Amino acid sequence: MYKNLKKVRIIFAGLFFLIILASFLHFSSGWGTQWTLKTQFVPSLLAVFAGSALAFILLIVLTLLLGRVYCSFLCPLGILQDIIGRISVAIGKKKGKKKNGGYKKPHNILRYSILGIVGVLFAAGISYPLALLDPYSGFGKIAGQIFGNIELSVTNLLSEIFPSAIYYQQYVRFSLGSFLFALIFFLIIVLMSAFRGRLYCNTICPVGSLLGLISGASLLRPAIKKDMCVRCRACVSECKSNCIDLETKEIDVTRCVACYNCMASCKKGSIILAPVWKKPGSANKAVEAGNTDTSSANAGQDKQEIKESPTRKIESIGRRNALIAMGALGTAMVAKGLLKKETPAGGFSSGGKLGIAPPGAQSITHLKQYCTACHACVAACPNGIIKPAALEYGIDGFMLPTLKYDYKFCAYDCNICSQVCPDGALMPLTIEEKHLTQIGKANFRKDHCIIVKDGTDCGACDEHCPTKAITMQPYKDGLLLPHLNQDICIGCGGCEYVCPATPKAMIVMANAVQTQAIPPKVEKQEKIQVDDFGF
Amino acid sequence: MERRNFLKAALLGSVAGALQMKGIDLKAADKTTVETGNDMVAVMGGEPVPMYRKAIAAMGGMGKYIKKGYKVVVKPNIGWDKKPEFAANTNPELVAAIISDCFAAGASQVTVFDHCCDEWQACYEHSGIAEAARKAGAEVAFAHDEKYYKPVVLPKAVRLKNAKIHESIVDCDAWINVPILKNHGGAKMTVSMKNFMGIVWDRGFFHSNNLQQCIADASTYEKMPVLNIVDAYRIMTQNGPKGKSLDDVQLAKALFISPDIVAVDTAAIRFFSQFRKMDLASVGHIAKGEALHIGTSDLSKLKIERIKM
Numbered sequence: 001m002y003k004n005l006k007k008v009r010i011i012f013a014g015l016f017f018l019i020i021l022a023s024f025l026h027f028s029s030g031w032g033t034q035w036t037l038k039t040q041f042v043p044s045l046l047a048v049f050a051g052s053a054l055a056f057i058l059l060i061v062l063t064l065l066l067g068r069v070y071c072s073f074l075c076p077l078g079i080l081q082d083i084i085g086r087i088s089v090a091i092g093k094k095k096g097k098k099k100n101g102g103y104k105k106p107h108n109i110l111r112y113s114i115l116g117i118v119g120v121l122f123a124a125g126i127s128y129p130l131a132l133l134d135p136y137s138g139f140g141k142i143a144g145q146i147f148g149n150i151e152l153s154v155t156n157l158l159s160e161i162f163p164s165a166i167y168y169q170q171y172v173r174f175s176l177g178s179f180l181f182a183l184i185f186f187l188i189i190v191l192m193s194a195f196r197g198r199l200y201c202n203t204i205c206p207v208g209s210l211l212g213l214i215s216g217a218s219l220l221r222p223a224i225k226k227d228m229c230v231r232c233r234a235c236v237s238e239c240k241s242n243c244i245d246l247e248t249k250e251i252d253v254t255r256c257v258a259c260y261n262c263m264a265s266c267k268k269g270s271i272i273l274a275p276v277w278k279k280p281g282s283a284n285k286a287v288e289a290g291n292t293d294t295s296s297a298n299a300g301q302d303k304q305e306i307k308e309s310p311t312r313k314i315e316s317i318g319r320r321n322a323l324i325a326m327g328a329l330g331t332a333m334v335a336k337g338l339l340k341k342e343t344p345a346g347g348f349s350s351g352g353k354l355g356i357a358p359p360g361a362q363s364i365t366h367l368k369q370y371c372t373a374c375h376a377c378v379a380a381c382p383n384g385i386i387k388p389a390a391l392e393y394g395i396d397g398f399m400l401p402t403l404k405y406d407y408k409f410c411a412y413d414c415n416i417c418s419q420v421c422p423d424g425a426l427m428p429l430t431i432e433e434k435h436l437t438q439i440g441k442a443n444f445r446k447d448h449c450i451i452v453k454d455g456t457d458c459g460a461c462d463e464h465c466p467t468k469a470i471t472m473q474p475y476k477d478g479l480l481l482p483h484l485n486q487d488i489c490i491g492c493g494g495c496e497y498v499c500p501a502t503p504k505a506m507i508v509m510a511n512a513v514q515t516q517a518i519p520p521k522v523e524k525q526e527k528i529q530v531d532d533f534g535f
Numbered sequence: 536m537e538r539r540n541f542l543k544a545a546l547l548g549s550v551a552g553a554l555q556m557k558g559i560d561l562k563a564a565d566k567t568t569v570e571t572g573n574d575m576v577a578v579m580g581g582e583p584v585p586m587y588r589k590a591i592a593a594m595g596g597m598g599k600y601i602k603k604g605y606k607v608v609v610k611p612n613i614g615w616d617k618k619p620e621f622a623a624n625t626n627p628e629l630v631a632a633i634i635s636d637c638f639a640a641g642a643s644q645v646t647v648f649d650h651c652c653d654e655w656q657a658c659y660e661h662s663g664i665a666e667a668a669r670k671a672g673a674e675v676a677f678a679h680d681e682k683y684y685k686p687v688v689l690p691k692a693v694r695l696k697n698a699k700i701h702e703s704i705v706d707c708d709a710w711i712n713v714p715i716l717k718n719h720g721g722a723k724m725t726v727s728m729k730n731f732m733g734i735v736w737d738r739g740f741f742h743s744n745n746l747q748q749c750i751a752d753a754s755t756y757e758k759m760p761v762l763n764i765v766d767a768y769r770i771m772t773q774n775g776p777k778g779k780s781l782d783d784v785q786l787a788k789a790l791f792i793s794p795d796i797v798a799v800d801t802a803a804i805r806f807f808s809q810f811r812k813m814d815l816a817s818v819g820h821i822a823k824g825e826a827l828h829i830g831t832s833d834l835s836k837l838k839i840e841r842i843k844m
Contacts, residue, residue, distance in 0.1 A: 163677075164674060164676070164677075167677040167679065167680075168677070168680045168682050168683075169680075170680065382654050382656065382657065383654050408654065411616060411653060411654050411657060412616070413616060413657075413661075414654075414657075450742060450743055454743075454745065456744075456745040456746060456747070456748075457721055457722060457723070457745075457746040457747050457819065458721055458742045458743075458746055459719070459720040459721025459722070459742075459746075460721055460738075460739075460742045462720035462721060463652065463719070463720055463721055463776055463777060464652060464777065465777070466777065466779060467779060468774055468779050470720075471720070472720040472721070478817055480720065480721075480723075498652075498739070498742075500739040500740075500741075500742035500743035501743065502743075520779050520780070522780070522782065523773060523774070523780075523782055523783070524782050525772065525773060525782060525783075525785075527785065527786070528785055528809070528810050530787070530806075530809045530810065532809065533577050533579065533789075533802070533805075533806055533841055534805045534806045534807075534808060534809045535577075535801070535802050535805040535806065535834050
């Protein structure tokens with residue numbers, strides 16, 4: 001039974017990985033798989049502040065029951081590392097390379113320092129370090145910038161071969177800063193996972209460190225039946241976390257990612273998933289054999305446990321650490337929740353034009369607090385106008401999503417970005433709410449306008465304006481000139497995108513705090529019936 | 536749907552044929568054409584498809600314009616991400632009926648496309664045109680990227696001397712222009728001539744180089760549409776060309792058809808003017824088109840059949 005857990009994990013994780021990946025690729029972004037992103041740990045933690053704690057509670061309960069199954073079953077970056085590990089083993093076999101590298105001591109100072117720093121800053125309202133290190137968001141950037149651009153190149157190649165079935169796409173999703181970040185991050189992950197399994201997860205990843213601490217109190221955990229184990233080291237060479245110590249025959253549960261490779265590799269079947277209160281010490285332990293001989297088994301176990309007092313000590317330390325970790329997490333969340341209201345609205349620092357946040361972001365401050373730059377919105381935007389920011393929001397907003405109206409504009413009847421965001425950084429908007437969400441305001445620079453400069457008709461901005469914040473009003477010589485009512489404008493950028501003047505006569509300036517636009521004017525007209533052609 | 540339309544077309548064609556005492560041959564639809572001598576047909580008071588049937592019959596049948604084996608393009612207005620009742624895009628039923636007629640006339644292939652203003656997939660889908668066209672057997676072509684456009688020279692043009700035109704138009708044997716009648720904040724009106732902007736890649740050039748002149752210039756393209764069929768079933772009389780609500784729409788129940796693009800636009804604008812005053816002279820591209828000899832705005836010179844249903 002325990003031997004099959006690995007297979008279950010591989011099948012589940014493989015499918016789950018594909019579903020998550022589908023949320024980031026162009027051809028599958030319309031499949032509605034984005035709800036699965038809400039199962040991710042950091043998004044679920046952030047979603048608590050947006051009022052939905054279900055996923056977060058489930059993940060904590062899952063960890064308290066089974067340890068870090070999140071890391072092997074749900075985390076796309078974890079699964080990606082396993083895939084890379086497999087590939088490197090396949091290549092390494094030819095070269096006779098050793099796997100993973102045996103038991104290693106934990107890098108406790110490093111991993112808990114990173115967790116502590118990220119946690120304290122998070123509580124203080126600075127989410128940026130978390131955004132950089134969150135494994136899910138890191139995967140999102142890799143998926144969008146690297147896999148997404150590979151996908152684009154492949155479909156564009158196919159569009160040459162099947163011109164009437166597959167359409168060509170501009171490379172508008174490419175963004176140099178994010179691409180380089182994703183590339184470097186990806187290379188680090190490749191190197192770490194190819195040579196040292198889950199090293200990233202057990203030294204750098206703050207989610208891994210936190211879940212590791214909580215796993216110290218998990219109920220079911222992999223354990224070695226000590227008298228059955230012959231120290232063949234098969235499990236050690238399979239262990240991606242370097243956490244099986246055959247000196248003591250203990251498995252470090254804070255680093256174990258619940259991949260169950262050890263169980264599949266053990267020829268003796270001596271590694272099992274055991275409840276923490278039943279140490280699988282003696283041979284006649286009743287886990288698999290049934291409870292025929294309860295009293296003697298219990299007696300034997302008691303004796304064993306007394307002998308194993310160091311183990312018990314580790315366990316109690318584990319439980320204590322888990323409690324401290326959960327207490328600290330709770331405190332951090334409460335602190336963040338309290339600070340939320342006190343944070344000033346426009347705490348940005350930007351030299352140039354302020355970035356326009358996607359609809360539902362509420363404010364740039366809110367975006368900075370809750371967005372982890374996973375780029376799910378970037379991938380989902382059907383117009384490709386959501387781009388990772390360079391410095392539009394300041395240095396602490398690097399790679400956060402911002403709208404660019406160079407190639408397209410924000411579609412009036414679209415709210416996808418706000419729906420796919422798993423963090424609550426973009427709060428979900430209905431279409432009706434979206435219609436009134438003012439993310440910025442157009443500015444009309446009359447002197448640049450074609451109609452004023454050339455004295456010819458234009459009105460391209462008016463054509464594209466969905467709310468009729470822009471109307472064409474009599475100017476001179478029978479010409480009509482755009483007239484802008486900023487109160488009705490929602491900042492969609494249709495006018496800016498289409499304005500044919502250089503420099504543009506219509507420019508949308510961001511709202512640091514998104515507001516409600518006044519609803520478009522109702523212009524009833526009498527329904528007319530005519531009986532004649534008129535010519 | 537396709538077969539029913541085919542049968543209807545065939546029936547109408549054969550009735551017309553019988554009136555002319557000609558032989559009835561369904562397979563060679565061109566033989567069902569009739570010499571009616573009409574330069575333009577205007578129909579009002581009916582549903583889109585019945586109005587079209589009357590109109591095309593009175594123009595002599597589709598076989599007069601589409602010959603056997605032709606590669607045909609039907610070019611509706613699919614500019615906006617709007618549902619049909621908002622009258623921002625051409626009526627999908629009308630588009631489907633025209634496509635079926637083209638096939639009935641022996642077309643080997645019918646392609647439908649538009650260079651959309653809103654996000655193209657949303658336009659194709661929500662307008663109902665992509666689905667209707669596919670059901671009628673047409674190919675719905677991509678037109679969202681410059682790669683689908685080919686450079687052409689417009690020697691008669693004043694400003695727009697070079698343009699990139701969609702490959703399906705450049706490569707076709709005949710095309711049918713199927714605009715919808717709307718007011719337009721920039722060009723004052725959008726009908727058949729303005730619908731040419733959807734076959735061209737660089738629309739920004741029009742706006743920055745005298746919009747009205749460029750619209751007229753585009754219509755000097757040597758491969759003129761064999762027919763312009765103006766959908767005026769629902770018309771947008773304010774906030775055009777995109778519109779913002781159903782208040783912008785009037786149920787006008789009309790259709791105009793003619794090979795003369797200036798004439799059909801003139802007629803459509805004069806019809807429109809009954810709903811909302813529109814001075815023909817302010818729609819600059821009409822006069823500019825006439826000056827480039829692509830048609831006439833003097834409707835008195837033409838033989839126009841007016842049909843009320």
